[in-house]
Amino acid sequence: MLPVAEIFGAIAVVFNFIGYRQSDINRYRFISAIALLSVSIHFFLLGAMAAGVGCMLACIRNIVATKYRGLTVLIIFVMANLGFFFFELFWLDHSWTIIIAYASSLIFTVGSISLTSAKRIRQWFILAEVLGLIYAIMVGSIFGTIFNITNLLSIFYTLYQDAATEKKDLAVKTTLPKE
Secondary structure (H helix, E strand, O other): OHHHHHHHHHHHHHHHHHHOOOOOHHHHHHHHHHHHHHHHHHHHHHOOHHHHHHHHHHHHHHHHHOOOOOHHHHHHHHHHHHHHHHHHHHHOOOOOOHHHHHHHHHHHHHHHHHOOOHHHHHHHHHHHHHHHHHHHHHHOOHHHHHHHHHHHHHHHHHHHHHHHHHHHHHHHHHHOOOO
């Protein structure tokens, strides 16, 4: 099962790398959903249920968020995350470490549904990616770890590029002669 899990993890890394470079928010959500489905399967195959559930909910949430983003949608996905968290913690008696995975999932949920700017989503997701990285390391996920590291690097690189572009545009505006 481990080689199959790692193949799904590798697929997730590739799609997420592509997703974080999208400037159109719905294209980002769709490509990211493919990555999230792949990494969800990866985590389920590794037996890391909290990460598998969180990523599967994120996949569904991203698809839904391309069309619907209201308070009702936010509440539904927050409640789903909390429901699975309590089910795992109290019914399945899983370790407290699942708090890290579900906290990451909740941050992603709020950002994906509430925010409409790709730049703001990238900024919001830094904390969620760090939590995801911690959890991936804790469960021994090689590609989960690579997934989160490449996501963080992609976020920082894209934010850097955006800032450089904004600075360049501002410089051009301030040097143009007034009509």
